[in-house]
Amino acid sequence: MTTRFDLNILPINHQMGKTVSKLPGLLTASPPRRSPRRRTQEKLLLHLRLEGNAPLSDTAMGQLLTKLAEVYYETEGSTTSALRNVTDVLNKYLLDRNYRAASRGLKAVGYLTQVVLREDRILYAQCGPTYIYHVTPETVVDLHDPDLSGAGLGLGKSFKVRYHQIYLQQNQILILAAEKPPTWTENLFKTLPRLKFGALIRRLLHKIEGNLEAVVLFPLEGESQLKVIEPIWAADGRIINLPDLEDTAVETRQQERTVERVVEAEQAPAPVIEEPAVELKEEKDLPPLDIPEVAGAIATPPLDNEELVSVEEKNPDLAAQVAVGIAPKLEEIQASKIWGKLGEISGQAGNQIKKAWHGLLGLISRTLPDDQVLDLPSWTLSLIAILVPLLMVIIGSVFYIRRGRNHLYEDHFSQAQTLMALALTQLDSPDYYQTISEAMQEVQEARSYQQTEEVEELFSSLRLELDTLDRITRLEYQPLFSRGLGVDVTISEIVVTAWNDLYMLNADKGTVIWAQSNPDGYRIIDDFTCGPIEGHVTVGPLVDIAALPTSQQDQATILGIDENHTMIFCYADLSESPVIFEDTSYTLGRGPVKAITMASSAPYNLYILDPEKRAIWIEYQSQNYHEGSEYFGAIDSPEMADAVDLVTSGSELFILHQDGYITKCVTDRADSDPLCTTPFNFSDTRPGREPGPFIAGASFDSFTIKGSPGIALYMLDAEILALYRFSTQLELQEQFRPVEGIIDQPATAFTVTMSDRVFLGVDDQVYTAQLLP
Numbered sequence: 001m002t003t004r005f006d007l008n009i010l011p012i013n014h015q016m017g018k019t020v021s022k023l024p025g026l027l028t029a030s031p032p033r034r035s036p037r038r039r040t041q042e043k044l045l046l047h048l049r050l051e052g053n054a055p056l057s058d059t060a061m062g063q064l065l066t067k068l069a070e071v072y073y074e075t076e077g078s079t080t081s082a083l084r085n086v087t088d089v090l091n092k093y094l095l096d097r098n099y100r101a102a103s104r105g106l107k108a109v110g111y112l113t114q115v116v117l118r119e120d121r122i123l124y125a126q127c128g129p130t131y132i133y134h135v136t137p138e139t140v141v142d143l144h145d146p147d148l149s150g151a152g153l154g155l156g157k158s159f160k161v162r163y164h165q166i167y168l169q170q171n172q173i174l175i176l177a178a179e180k181p182p183t184w185t186e187n188l189f190k191t192l193p194r195l196k197f198g199a200l201i202r203r204l205l206h207k208i209e210g211n212l213e214a215v216v217l218f219p220l221e222g223e224s225q226l227k228v229i230e231p232i233w234a235a236d237g238r239i240i241n242l243p244d245l246e247d248t249a250v251e252t253r254q255q256e257r258t259v260e261r262v263v264e265a266e267q268a269p270a271p272v273i274e275e276p277a278v279e280l281k282e283e284k285d286l287p288p289l290d291i292p293e294v295a296g297a298i299a300t301p302p303l304d305n306e307e308l309v310s311v312e313e314k315n316p317d318l319a320a321q322v323a324v325g326i327a328p329k330l331e332e333i334q335a336s337k338i339w340g341k342l343g344e345i346s347g348q349a350g351n352q353i354k355k356a357w358h359g360l361l362g363l364i365s366r367t368l369p370d371d372q373v374l375d376l377p378s379w380t381l382s383l384i385a386i387l388v389p390l391l392m393v394i395i396g397s398v399f400y401i402r403r404g405r406n407h408l409y410e411d412h413f414s415q416a417q418t419l420m421a422l423a424l425t426q427l428d429s430p431d432y433y434q435t436i437s438e439a440m441q442e443v444q445e446a447r448s449y450q451q452t453e454e455v456e457e458l459f460s461s462l463r464l465e466l467d468t469l470d471r472i473t474r475l476e477y478q479p480l481f482s483r484g485l486g487v488d489v490t491i492s493e494i495v496v497t498a499w500n501d502l503y504m505l506n507a508d509k510g511t512v513i514w515a516q517s518n519p520d521g522y523r524i525i526d527d528f529t530c531g532p533i534e535g536h537v538t539v540g541p542l543v544d545i546a547a548l549p550t551s552q553q554d555q556a557t558i559l560g561i562d563e564n565h566t567m568i569f570c571y572a573d574l575s576e577s578p579v580i581f582e583d584t585s586y587t588l589g590r591g592p593v594k595a596i597t598m599a600s601s602a603p604y605n606l607y608i609l610d611p612e613k614r615a616i617w618i619e620y621q622s623q624n625y626h627e628g629s630e631y632f633g634a635i636d637s638p639e640m641a642d643a644v645d646l647v648t649s650g651s652e653l654f655i656l657h658q659d660g661y662i663t664k665c666v667t668d669r670a671d672s673d674p675l676c677t678t679p680f681n682f683s684d685t686r687p688g689r690e691p692g693p694f695i696a697g698a699s700f701d702s703f704t705i706k707g708s709p710g711i712a713l714y715m716l717d718a719e720i721l722a723l724y725r726f727s728t729q730l731e732l733q734e735q736f737r738p739v740e741g742i743i744d745q746p747a748t749a750f751t752v753t754m755s756d757r758v759f760l761g762v763d764d765q766v767y768t769a770q771l772l773p
Contacts, residue, residue, distance in 0.1 A: 477742050568580050
């Protein structure tokens with residue numbers, strides 16, 4: 001069982017020789033009751049330091065941190081996604097605030113450190129050149145690295161965040177600080193784990209000159225709580241009263257209740273983060289700060305009023321005092337002879353400059369063309385007036401886009417490297433997969449701006465790792481037809497016969513195309529006819545087809561059906577004409593046909609999906625598919641209004657619904673009613689996945705079942721060309737995807753043969769690959 005730790009927190013605010021525990025830029029928060037599942041076990045600590053001459057008031061700072069905590073606990077996804085979302089919201093807030101205050105020369109840069117406690121580990125996100133020390137009895141680790149954590153927030157649209165994970169243990173100390181005092185050396189830190197608590201704090205504050213904001217964290221076994229320690233400080237910075245940690249840790253429940261109350265309150269949809277008017281000296285009418293909403297982040301209501309006060313305060317009487325003091329001296333200088341001589345010299349110099357200027361103007365006039373040369377038609381002058389600015393705009397845009405693309409590439413590539421470094425600390429953690437996935441997203445963004453050798457190398461290594469975790473095998477698909485089957489063909493169904501011939505349903509016309517197998521590949525049989533035919537019994541455009549068993553009495557090869565349940569037998573023997581028939585034994589009305597499937601073992605009965613009537617009709621092989629019955633009989637059928645496909649094997653029948661979930665029905669005996677389960681849950685044992693009615697990240701369009709040997713259920717996500725293989729208990733076994741660059745369109749049909757070969761229809765082309773060696 002995982003050991004849980006409490007995080008005891010000692011804030012230190014040392015200003016002008018006095019030390020207190022009140023730190024305006026610090027907030028701790030617990031998850032509200034209605035948090036996303038991944039957030040419910042996480043406790044959050046935020047430490048924000050603003051550098052510059054535009055500080056926030058204590059009230060505004062507290063409200064801002066509370067809103068950032070709301071953003072964190074409302075963000076879905078991984079811990080790193082939530083941390084980055086908070087950073088993005090704060091960056092947009094500070095950037096807009098700095099922009100509006102720029103006219104007064106005011107600016108604030110945010111140094112943000114976020115710490116998330118989850119059972120026996122913490123994950124921190126560091127933005128800005130702050131200091132983090134990880135101290136144990138054996139080691140002292142300095143985690144200060146401005147190249148990875150960046151210059152801070154509020155400076156531009158892009159920023160850097162450094163992530164790191166630490167597993168907690170006893171006798172461990174973590175120290176967060178915006179600046180490092182000169183007295184904090186490695187030798188000092190090495191002595192800290194051996195000291196009692198009070199002596200440890202005195203050692204940190206010994207000979208501190210100037211101001212210091214720091215947060216000291218002490219992990220102790222507990223219940224994953226954040227507890228703030230509030231000692232009584234003497235005027236000289238000494239601790240007057242500080243009992244043992246276990247007795248004095250005081251939880252900041254007021255702050256936690258505030259965060260929980262605000263998150264759970266009924267709010268209007270999507271308000272934006274705002275700050276009331278920034279009140280500057282001599283300027284009262286600046287517009288309120290309005291930060292655009294960040295995708296995936298909760299927007300926050302307005303902050304209370306604050307007043308930005310410039311650090312450079314002016315004394316209104318200073319100029320008058322100086323003027324009174326120097327006025328008599330100025331009068332003496334102007335009356336002296338030296339002053340008169342200087343005036344005479346300056347006048348002569350001015351005359352010489354004036355003559356030189358007139359000479360320069362004359363030279364320019366002689367070098368310019370005369371008026372006749374410049375006497376251009378009005379249309380020419382108009383064209384020049386349009387083309388010159390347009391050319392300047394094009395040149396400037398090209399330069400700006402190039403420079404911007406380089407900057408975006410470097411930003412995304414740097415973020416990917418940071419996430420890769422974080423993933424190396426999470427090898428045995430459930431967060432490892434999520435971190436690797438986010439690194440892949442950053443790499444793909446970087447590739448969209450530039451494709452360099454280093455980004456391609458990182459992309460390849462990340463994809464290989466993700467493929468291993470996702471159980472993906474990449475297939476080298478090969479096209480069957482050199483030029484496709486034609487612009488008027490869209491393949492919606494593929495069946496393979498025992499002789500490896502392909503029969504493909506063309507959805508555009510409702511007809512079947514026969515591709516005959518031969519040693520050189522496949523040959524289209526142009527004289528083959530299978531589709532709409534008018535006559536005594538008319539068959540319309542076919543909506544689905546199925547391969548008939550080789551034991552078929554009249555040697556028919558393919559059975560097709562239109563939406564009105566009229567069926568047709570089609571023959572490989574071209575001398576045989578198609579046979580059209582319908583089952584007239586049914587007395588109940590039937591709805592449009594959605595799909596059909598043939599049983600994978602004897603008896604080879606045909607199953608017809610009728611969502612409108614919530615029915616599945618069976619046509620019996622023993623009656624040559626001319627008579628049948630209703631599958632559900634007298635029992636109530638499951639909900640099937642959204643059913644899109646069905647397959648069957650033995651006593652089991654599976655129904656695929658539009659949203660991607662499965663209904664499974666089982667019959668104990670041939671004459672018994674089926675027992676159905678809706679939804680029948682998938683079992684997904686990949687990292688970070690859980691059993692449920694859906695597979696995360698997949699949207700299934702169709703499926704098929706492969707009979708023995710190696711019976712398996714194959715399901716296709718047509719949009720991303722992902723073919724998933726499941727057991728008949730819906731246990732995920734593997735998935736198959738094409739090698740990048742082979743297929744660039746969604747799939748329209750597929751089938752898998754008994755020899756584990758897949759045929760994938762893409763518009764008017766068919767691709768094939770071997771699934772298993």
